Amino acid sequence: MKLYILRSLAFSLLLFSLATCTTEEETITPREYPRLTTLPVTEVSNDGARLNAEFILRGDYPIAEYGFIYSDDYVGRMDFENSERISIEGNVGAEGFSAMISRNLRNNEEYHVKAYVRTADYLVLGEPVNFKSQGSKGPELKSMIPSSGHIGDEVEITSSDFGKAKWATKVFVEGSEAEITSFSETAIKFLIPDAVAEELLTVAVEVNGNVSSFEEKFNLYKPVISEITPVQTSFDAEVTLSGENFNPVKGSISVNFLGFKDVAFPAEIVTTEESSVVVRVPAGVDIKEPGITIEMNNMKTKVKQAISIKDPVISSFSSNTAKTGEEFTLIGKNFSPDPEMNEVRIDGKIAEIVTARADSLTVIIPTQIEHVYSSRSVEVSVNILGEIAYSDTFLQITDKWFRLSNVPFNNSAYIYQGMSTMDQGYVISNDEFWKYDPITREWQQETSYPGSTTISPSSFTIENLLFIMAGMELYEYNTLSKNWTQKTNVPYSGKRDLLTFSYNNIGYAGTGRSYDYHTYYSDMWKYDPTGDSWTQIANYPATLGGRRGGVATILNGHIYTGLGGSRNTGSHNYEMYKFDPVVEQWTRFDDYPAKSLANPTAFTTNSRAYFGSVNEPHGTTNLWSFDGFSWKKEPMAPRRMNFLFLLNDIAYFTAGSSGQFWIYDALQPD
Known part of the structure; x- marks a missing residue:
């Protein structure tokens, strides 16, 4: 197609006469092609503007298309293809044509306009004219x-x-x-x-x-909810919201569960389709019947249908036995994966939750420093949203050291003494005298001690008779008649911190130190309750001379003794001796393996002799057992202990001045 740009009538006539000068833009032809000029723009208003054109020569080519091009760009860059264009339909008049621009004109903008006609072979453009727009209508x-x-x-x-x-x-x-x-x-x-x-x-x-x-x-679209399934659910379980108009694009929908005071708990979106949204119940929902809102397209809908969180269920334990201070797992269902939403109690005491899942809770069993357990068989419960589930079976606490309810008497380490018969325990504290029943776990006050002093008392037991020594006095207590009887005074000057024991209906007492702490003793005596008489036996063979606060226990017909302190220096003594009551002979055996010997303890159970001493830097009691051949380290006590008595192979202790009351059961599993 040939392109003609008509700049003036004279110039077009000149081109007509130069038939041999042709270019791509201007071609001379013997036929009469159309010539036109662009007239000034009229009717300029905020509704648009009228564009006008006039034929200089109509020519004899059929006109296929005509109209205007316009642009706000530099006029030199105006071209037919890239400028805005108005094409007029219908037949064109002989004199010219016009068209109204009613859209897409920018207000106060300078525009350039060219009229055009197109034939089958030619495109003819008029000279440009300019006008200043006052705007127009928007696009149709x-x-x-x-x-x-x-x-x-x-x-x-x-x-x-x-x-x-x-x-x-x-x-x-x-x-x-x-x-x-x-x-x-x-x-x-x-x-x-x-x-x-x-x-x-x-x-x-x-x-x-x-x-x-x-x-x-x-x-x-606003979300529409028609149904929720299931209506009874549990934490971390999937819930389906059915309805319509849901946006399946990931991240386009948010669902919240409403808790106390309508606090929102965001739910994890599992899947989204146009007719359903599957979500996971948030672990932190804090009411049993939470509301639900769904938000999409910045519009929020509150679900009318109510749902309910299922009650917790305890089905089993990871083990039916456990030790305090250790981890323990409850197995069940409907728990919350948020630890703070579950309250686990063991024997009524809240346990720290380590990990939480919908089907299990791992907790730390409260220590016995925190809690006094009602028994070794304890109940376990879980409280979630006010609903409490109890275990069908009891948890068995298997600590060797087990705490009981506090003692009712003054527990000063210097004014009490424990002793026992076969089935009852006794303690003298000042002049008070108490009996303990291990079956009922109850204390009963007995007839008061009649002696003149109870400072650092010592004792031994012969069948149903208890013998108390304090100062130089010796008193007998008959546990059947509940009467006190004064006996022959001890055959030595006033001593304290004695080594005492009994064997084959004979009582033994000796060593110790003076009340002024200056003199330590090694002498040993035996007491025959039948004749109410004392007889001196071989001295205690402490190499450092003298011994105070030693302890003794019986194993396989021999008395094993040791611990306590040595003369004058007050240093602890690790020497251990075995006493044969038949020949009244002392024999040294393996030294005590612990490093500290304060507050010594001795008792026999489980076919072993147990010796304990306080670990001074930490204030707890070490415990070692001896089978007649070698030492074995046993579980350390939770705190500083003082031995009271042994009943039914169980050792009973008090803890300092706190009034705590503990037992040690060697038969419990390690």
């Missing part, structure tokens, strides 16, 4: 597809002519500018913006500052 909008959807959906709108200026075109949805993803003169695609938050949205297109809006509103 035809369709919007789809007319409903979600935030982020792509929508296409069409027009008869958006123009060519994509940079000057904007789409607004309810006042929020939308991202344009595709642009042509007749179609624009855009995304529903994130900022919208109403169901019915106005969509508008702005071209060169001129705006047109669809009468039809875009329908932004």
Whole structure:
């Protein structure tokens, strides 16, 4: 196609006469092609402007198309293909033509206009004219597809002519500018913006500052819930919300469970489809019947149907036996994976939760420093949202050291003495005298001690008779008649911290130190209750001379003794001796293996002799056992202990001045 640009009538006639001078832009032909000029623009207003053209020569070529091109760009860069264009339909008049631009003109902008005609072989452009626009109408909008959807959906709108200026075109949805993803003169695609938050949205297109809006509103989907399943659920379980208009795009929907005072707990979205949303019940929901809200497209819907959290169930334990201070696992269902939502009590004491799952809770069993257990068989419970589940079986506490209820008497280490018969324990504290029943775990006050002093008393037991020594006095207590009888005084000057024991209905007492702490003794005596008489036997063979606070216990017909302190220096003594009561002979055996010997303890159970001493830096009691051949370390006591008596192979202790009361059961598993 040949292109003609007509600059004037004279110039066109000149071209006509120069038939041999031809170019791609200007060609001389013997036929009469159309010539036209662009006339001044008229009727300029805020509704647009009228463009005008006049034929200089109509010519004899059939005109296939005619109209105007215009642009606000530099006139030298105006070309037919890239400029805005108005094509006029119908037959063209002989004198000229005009057209009204009613859209896409920017207010107060300088525009350049050229008239054009097109034949089958030629495109003829008139000289440009300029005008200053006062604006126009917005683009003519035809369709919007789809007319409903979600935030982020792509929508296409069409027009008869958006123009060519994509940079000057904007789409607004309810006042929020939308991202344009595709642009042509007749179609624009855009995304529903994130900022919208109403169901019915106005969509508008702005071209060169001129705006047109669809009468039809875009329908932004609001979630509709028709059903929740199941209505009874548990923490971390899946719940399905059925309905319509859900956005299947990941991250487009949020679901919250409403707790106390409507505090929101976000739920994990498992899957999303157009008709259903599957969520996981949040572990932190703090009421039994939480509300549910679903938010989508910046619109929130509260679910009317109620749901309920199932009650917890304890089905079993990781083990039916456990030790305090160690981890222990409850197995069941309907627990919360949030540790703070579960309250586990063991024997009524809250236990620290280490890990929590929907089907198990691992806790630390409260120590006996924190809690006095009612018995070794204890109940376990779980409280979740006010609903309490109890274990069908009891947990067995298997600590060798086990705490009982506090003693009822003054527990000063210097004024009490424990002793026992076969089935009862006794303690003298000042002049008070107490009896303990291991079956009922109860203390009963007995007839008061009648002696003149109870400072650092010592004792031994012969069948149902208790013998108390304090100062130089010796008193006998008959546990059957409950009477006190004064006996022959001890055959030595006042001593304290004696070594005492009994064997084969004979009592033994000796060593010790003076009340002024200056003199330590090694002498040993035996007492025959039948004749109420004392007889001196071989001295205690301490190499450092003298011994105070020693202890003794019987194993396999021999008395094993040791610990305590040595003469004058007050240092602890590790020497251990075995006494044969038949020949009244002392024999040294393996030294005590612990490093500290304060507050010594001795008793026999489980076919072993047990010796204990306080570990001074830590204030707890070491415990070692001896089988007649070698030493074995036993579990350390939880704190500093003082031995009272042995009943039914169980050793009973008090703990310092706190009044705590403990037992040591060697038969409990390690």
